Amino acid sequence: EIVLTQSPGILSLSPGERATLSCRASQSVSSSYLAWYQQKPGQAPRLLIYGASSRATGIPDRFSGSGSGTDFTLTISRLEPEDSAVYHCQQYGSSRTFGQGTKVEIK
């Protein structure tokens, strides 16, 4: 099983700042089959990024994904108040596993 470890656990930043979230895999993720989801309290996850770097439909361009192999990054270039949420990474190259999530707080 591929274990995904996300860091940091909590990220507290001000509006307009840049957020960098990390997702590290215990083994290489096939063909960059990695996705990022945003989850707000009481809501289902929403797909943000797939294929490590492709934005899902309707996702603002301030969200971007990068990485390959075992190291992946989600970047939010200019934080807005509505970006306060938990962000999950998921690999779908070998079965399906999720990271434990990173909570982004807006000061």
Added chain:
Amino acid sequence: QLQLQESGPGLVKPSETLSLTCTVSGDSISTSTYYWGWIRQPPGKGLEWLASIYFSGSTSYNPSLKSRVTISVDTSKNQFSLKLSSVTASDTAVYYCARHGYYVSGYMDVWGKGTTVTVSS
């Protein structure tokens, strides 16, 4: 517009079987090229994929839960279902159903709103 809706008992007793159904509207499971899956989230914790199914009945399971999980599909009702046997308090979670593709499209792009299941006597 594709929508998924979970339904089932909100309270299940320990050692019993949890049964949930996901009703799909806006697309036909039997003609879709997607898989349909179940994911859960214990209180305050991360997401865990449980199982997925194709309209043909082809299934895949999380190895850690495979002995307790059964997923099935009813194309006549445009629904798919989850059964989790011998539940304990650690199975208390919000259960989501979702759609996903395969290989390069294996991400989950449409989710239900989730249903809370509590395991307690």
